[in-house]
Amino acid sequence: MPGGFGEADRAAARMHLDALWARGRAFLGTELAILGGAMSWVSEHRLVSAISNAGGFGVIACGAMSPELLEREIAATQAMTAKPFGVNLITMHPQLDELIGVCTRAGVGHVVLAGGVPSGAAVRTIKDGGAKVVGFAPALVMAKRLIKLGADALVIEGSEAGGHIGPVSLTVLAQEVLPNIRDVPVFVAGGLGRGDSILAMLEMGAAGAQLGTRFAASAESIAHERFKQAFVRAAARDALPSVQLDERFPVIPVRGLVNDGTRRFMVHQAETVRRFQAGELTREAAQLEIEHFWAGSLRRAVIDGDIEGGSVMAGQSVGMVTRVQPIPEILDELLEQALQSLMLRNAMTRTVAASGTH
Incomplete structure (x- = not known):
């Protein structure tokens, strides 16, 4: 057995672990309290069903999908797994009500609301339809607000995560939120890549963990092989947030691998600011120029394999x-x-006890 431990050691460790994440497992209805992060273009039915079938909890990334496309994606997932999975909806989607209706009719058990504070009406509609609501809390005050709105569980995601990020690391968020929220299960996310780190968060009071990056590079992920190999080659320091050049033109921070596109974005921002200052662009037009730079760029990387642009x-x-x-x-x-x-910790505890050291 790995590590030189016996079956009794493993059984004791598994019992301990299952006790730590019992609340998360019960909430998700899974063997492991591990969610797949909802990643646009990546978290579709093949990856989602693979995570659920392996004992985790897959989550479909609805993103900008139409209600018709989401309906097909849910049906495709249900055709590949009988295990629980969820759907991530963006609160700012113009057809949010219709998307909620799709989830209700399909019998989706968990709806994750992301991208902003959901309305009380949206939360009630989801719950009235029989699903549980999961919300993202970037701070303790937001966690409390989401619980008042009716959220059944929370995810706290640190700035170490990929994609759109908040300003606070998971290590700080966990210390701020976990000791103070007991009403609902709290799942942690951001920079998690090992089981011992997940264990440490469980011991702080987390109900489970959400991972995205490791699943994006999995065999079942539809991401282009060049996209996956970029992950394999990368170091932690290669995944940096996008930089805002001028405070007059806000840039929503997005963490990704530094490439030619990120370097050209800086040049594009500088040129856009110059054109604004020269009177060639209005402030609104300049903001749109900056925001549109990345239009379609995630799909180009994930699906087409354009890992430089x-x-x-x-x-x-x-x-x-x-x-x-x-x-x-x-x-x-x-x-x-x-x-x-x-098991290592239990062995060390027994050694100390046997030596009579206190």
Whole structure:
């Protein structure tokens, strides 16, 4: 057995781990309290069903999908798994009500609301339809507000995550939120790539964890092979947030691998600011010029494999992606790392007790 531990050691460690994430497992209805982060163009039915079938909880990234496309995506997922999975909806989507209706009619058990504070009406509609609501809380005050709105669970995501990020790291968010929120399960996300790190968060009070980057580079991910190999080659320091050049023209921070596109974005911002100052562009037009730079760039990277000109969104845990692995192998690895950590600790405790040291 790995690490030289016996079956009794493993059984004790597994019992301990299952107790730690029992609330998360019960909420999700899964063997492991591990969610797949909803990644646009990546978190579709094949990846989602693979995560759920392997004991985790897959989440469809609705993004800008139409209600008709989401309906087909849910049906395709249900055709590939009988296990629980969720759907991530963007609160600013112009057809949010219709998308909620699609989820209700399809019997989706969990709806994750992201991209802003949801309305009380949206939360009530989802719950009245029989689904549980999961909200994103970037701060303690928002966590409390979401619970008052009726959220059944929360995700706190640190700035180490890939894609659109907030300003605070998970290590700080966890200390701010976990000791103060007991009403609902809280799942942690951002920079997590190992099972022992997940274990540490569980011991702080988390109900489970959400991972995206490691799943994006999995064998089941539809991402282009060049996209996956960029993850394999990258170090944590290669995944940086986009830079805002001028405070008059806000840039929503997005963490991704530095490439030619990120360098050209800086040049584009500087040129746009120059044109604004020269009177060639209005402030509104200049803002749109900056915002439109990345239009379609995520799809170009994920689907077309344009890893130099596209947006290669990745979290800092990308440094822990050493090869393309099947989803079951990734989840088994995370579980094994958590169990090994617990078994080692238990062995050290027995050693100290046997030596009579206090």
